[in-house]
Amino acid sequence: MGTVALSPSLFWECSQGNPLIVGHGNFKYQVDPNWGVLDATKTPVKDCHEMVQTQNGDLYLLTNHTKNNILVYTLDGKLKNSWGTQFPGAHGLTLFDENGTEVLWITDYERNQVFKTTLDGKILLTINAPQELEVYKDKTKFKPTETAIAPDGSIYIADGYGAQMITHFDAKGNLLNAFGGYGTAPDKFQNAHGICLDQRFGNTPTLLITAREQQAVKRFSLGGEHLNTIALPGANICRPVIHNNNCYFSVLKSTGVNNDDSGFVMILNEKDEVVSCPGANFSEDATGQKHYHQNLRLFKYPHDVCVDRDENVYVAQWNSGNTYPIKLKRV
Amino acid sequence: MIRILGLILLLVLSHCTRKTKYIEASNVQLTTPLINSTSLFASKSNKIETAYMNSSTSLEVIYLDRAENKTYNSKESVVLDQIGTYKLRAINPPFLPSEWIEIKVLPQGKPIKSIDWISDVSPNYFKGGSAVLNDGKSADISFHSNGWTGSNSPFRLKVKLDAPIAVDSLTLGVLYNPSAWICPRSEVQITIKDKLAVVQKEFDIAVEGNLNEQKHAFVSFDLREKASEIQLDFIPKNLPKEHPGAGTPAWLFLDELIIY
Numbered sequence: 001m002g003t004v005a006l007s008p009s010l011f012w013e014c015s016q017g018n019p020l021i022v023g024h025g026n027f028k029y030q031v032d033p034n035w036g037v038l039d040a041t042k043t044p045v046k047d048c049h050e051m052v053q054t055q056n057g058d059l060y061l062l063t064n065h066t067k068n069n070i071l072v073y074t075l076d077g078k079l080k081n082s083w084g085t086q087f088p089g090a091h092g093l094t095l096f097d098e099n100g101t102e103v104l105w106i107t108d109y110e111r112n113q114v115f116k117t118t119l120d121g122k123i124l125l126t127i128n129a130p131q132e133l134e135v136y137k138d139k140t141k142f143k144p145t146e147t148a149i150a151p152d153g154s155i156y157i158a159d160g161y162g163a164q165m166i167t168h169f170d171a172k173g174n175l176l177n178a179f180g181g182y183g184t185a186p187d188k189f190q191n192a193h194g195i196c197l198d199q200r201f202g203n204t205p206t207l208l209i210t211a212r213e214q215q216a217v218k219r220f221s222l223g224g225e226h227l228n229t230i231a232l233p234g235a236n237i238c239r240p241v242i243h244n245n246n247c248y249f250s251v252l253k254s255t256g257v258n259n260d261d262s263g264f265v266m267i268l269n270e271k272d273e274v275v276s277c278p279g280a281n282f283s284e285d286a287t288g289q290k291h292y293h294q295n296l297r298l299f300k301y302p303h304d305v306c307v308d309r310d311e312n313v314y315v316a317q318w319n320s321g322n323t324y325p326i327k328l329k330r331v
Numbered sequence: 332m333i334r335i336l337g338l339i340l341l342l343v344l345s346h347c348t349r350k351t352k353y354i355e356a357s358n359v360q361l362t363t364p365l366i367n368s369t370s371l372f373a374s375k376s377n378k379i380e381t382a383y384m385n386s387s388t389s390l391e392v393i394y395l396d397r398a399e400n401k402t403y404n405s406k407e408s409v410v411l412d413q414i415g416t417y418k419l420r421a422i423n424p425p426f427l428p429s430e431w432i433e434i435k436v437l438p439q440g441k442p443i444k445s446i447d448w449i450s451d452v453s454p455n456y457f458k459g460g461s462a463v464l465n466d467g468k469s470a471d472i473s474f475h476s477n478g479w480t481g482s483n484s485p486f487r488l489k490v491k492l493d494a495p496i497a498v499d500s501l502t503l504g505v506l507y508n509p510s511a512w513i514c515p516r517s518e519v520q521i522t523i524k525d526k527l528a529v530v531q532k533e534f535d536i537a538v539e540g541n542l543n544e545q546k547h548a549f550v551s552f553d554l555r556e557k558a559s560e561i562q563l564d565f566i567p568k569n570l571p572k573e574h575p576g577a578g579t580p581a582w583l584f585l586d587e588l589i590i591y
Binding site: 283 | 352353354356359360361362363364365366382383385426430432472473475510511543544545
């Protein structure tokens with residue numbers, strides 16, 4: 001990892017009566033806790049797992065509350081639509097533009113399945129546990145947490161709560177390849193929780209896959225070859241979210257503090273340098289190794305971030321007491 | 332004129348008191364820093380260690396047994412030379428102070444010759460081995476640290492003493508971190524042996540707390556027997572019904588075993 005642009009002295013700027021500003025460098029935010037708060041008796045949430053923004057600006061939130069697995073928000077935080085009652089283990093939400101038509105990919109680790117749907121909830125394709133692989137003879141070992149869709153429509157599935165495999169399917173759902181698995185070797189995972197396609201570097205897209213318990217993100221070729229590992233000590237990162245040249249992460253929790261609900265948001269630039277950590281700070285140990293850790297209790301267990309076109313960040317949280325997403329307004 | 336001045340005053344006041352929709356610093360709590368002591372036992376060399384605490388943050392310390400309260404800046408040493416319970420929190424206005432954490436400073440125990448951990452199952456979290464049970468150091472709160480050793484299946488500790496001695500009680504340091512499936516809930520059968528007799532006593536470990544809490548707790552067993560060897564058989568119980576993993580065995584993580 002290159003030079004880190006953070007400074008411990010810049011972890012907040014505030015004055016009495018003025019909004020708190022969190023983050024570092026060019027990535028600073030005001031915190032709006034009321035954005036998207038809805039009537040919980042009508043449109044409740046359980047864990048807010050992931051969010052995406054569609055072309056028309058709407059924000060789609062995935063929750064494992066089976067009264068409404070998907071909540072569709074307008075940019076100003078108003079409810080536009082809701083649907084979905086059949087995903088008790090709703091976890092991963094990926095948006096893909098399929099020849100001009102946007103589709104959603106939803107993983108359900110309780111149903112051991114992955115679903116492709118229209119934006120209004122019609123299921124277009126279901127991918128089951130690939131039982132041709134020995135590790136998935138017992139289909140309950142397949143607990144998918146995230147998908148990444150390649151330009152050709154093929155699907156990579158991260159099995160972060162199961163056998164820790166990364167499986168690759170063609171656009172029709174036929175298994176093409178598999179790699180990863182549980183372990184501490186560079187090409188193995190402990191909690192392969194999130195995956196995304198990284199197309200920031202010209203004509204060679206790669207896969208970024210988080211190893212949440214290992215506090216690292218690992219880069220792989222599309223063929224499954226491990227390329228490098230970016231260590232983020234202290235930060236249990238959920239999924240990578242690429243926006244412009246930067247990579248955003250929600251950090252479920254950090255290990256350098258006393259409270260367990262110690263998550264924050266982390267932003268890396270295109271050189272894989274940490275450039276901002278809203279809600280957190282870093283310290284260096286005697287060897288100069290940086291450790292990232294929460295310093296303000298703004299978040300509970302952040303599980304995903306969604307970055308809109310104005311660079312505002314929406315933070316969906318797990319196990320936060322049925323709360324709706326928090327908006328970070330870029331300043 | 333008075334009306335105009337009044338209007339201006341009203342505008343100024345309304346501007347000053349206008350509530351922003353964004354969170355203000357004075358409504359945000361500081362994270363509870365990692366606070367630890369260099370030793371479990373009272374001494375002039377036992378000091379507070381605060382990993383990763385910002386230099387502008389101070390520590391407020393209350394020594395409960397004497398109701399003493401003092402604030403230390405980040406460069407000052409906090410010495411724990413008195414037996415008892417200390418409460419500590421981070422402060423840095425205008426932020427709300429962090430939660431309090433408690434550190435117990437214990438009296439030195441009686442000498443222990445050796446502690447052996449015996450289990451049919453290879454424990455996944457045997458990082459510190461049995462050595463951490465008798466090193467006098469307080470483990471870091473993180474279960475990832477090498478200061479803990481844990482199991483979620485039955486295991487036995489065999490404690491050997493230098494010579495037969497009167498044992499009043501036995502204290503165990505345990506980790507409470509339910510979000511990591513670590514809940515001190517276990518049956519314990521303690522067998523106390525000396526040359527003439529073998530006595531068995533049964534206890535339950537049950538540390539209470541909320542599901543998001545992490546703490547280093549201590550449990551004590553009243554023994555009042557003479558012993559040259561003490562055997563502890565643990566049978567971890569299941570996670571409680573309010574836990575997402577209810578019905579599966581709770582992990583029992585131990586740090587220190589002290590005999591008084």
